[in-house]
Amino acid sequence: MATLADFERFVVPFVEGAPAPAVDDAIVDAAIEFCTRTRLLRAFLDPVTLVPGTTEYELDAPEADTQIVGVMAAWLPEGALTSATRPELEEVFPDGWAWRQVGTTAEISRFYCRLPGIIQLVPSLTVKAPRALRLEVAYAPTRTARELADVLLNFYAEHLANGALARLHQHKAGYADAGRAGGYLADFDRACNVLADDGARGFVKWQMRTGGDEFR
16 A cells, blocks of 8 residues: 555645645545546455345445445346446336345346445345345545555556645645646546546556557
C-alpha cells in the first residue's frame, strides 16, 4: 500500500503553502472519485451464503479502509445473473418484485442494488444455499483512508494529483488560485472518462485507440 505522503510530490509543488491535512484530504477525495468513476479497483468476494427470509445482503469491503462502489457481476451455480434497476424490475414484475420468493437458485434471474454495498436477489430464496452467490465488485478508498492501493501510485498518480489540485485551488485560502482549478479539473475528468473502460475490459489485450493513449 502507498501512503498519502507518497502522492504529495505530485501535488505540493503546484499549490504552494497548502497545509498537509488539506493536501491529504484532497488526495483521498480525488482517489475516491477516480475509483468510483473508472471502476479500476476490482475484487472477487468470498462466496455468500443465501439465507431464507433475507432479502438484502450487505457486502464486506475487500480490504481495510475501502468501500464498495458497485457490484459489477453476480453468479449463482446455474450461471450469471442480470443486473436490474428499479424501473426495470417494475417493468418485468408489474405486480411487485420486492416480496417475490422462489425455492431454488435456478429460479433467481436478477440482482438489484439500492445502495452500492447492498445486493438484493430477485426473486429471493426460501431455502439456505451455502456459498452460492459469487460477486465481483468495484471498490474505492474510504474518507478515512491513510493508505491507497499501490496501483494508484504506480500508474495513476498524476491523474489523482490533478483531481486533488482541482479541489485545493477551489479553496478560499491564500494558497489557492481559482483560475487554475478549471484546467486541473478538465484533465482529471478527461482521464476518468478515457480510463473508465479499463476495469471492465482488463489489461490482457489493449484496445486500439485513435487518441487518449497519454493516459496509460
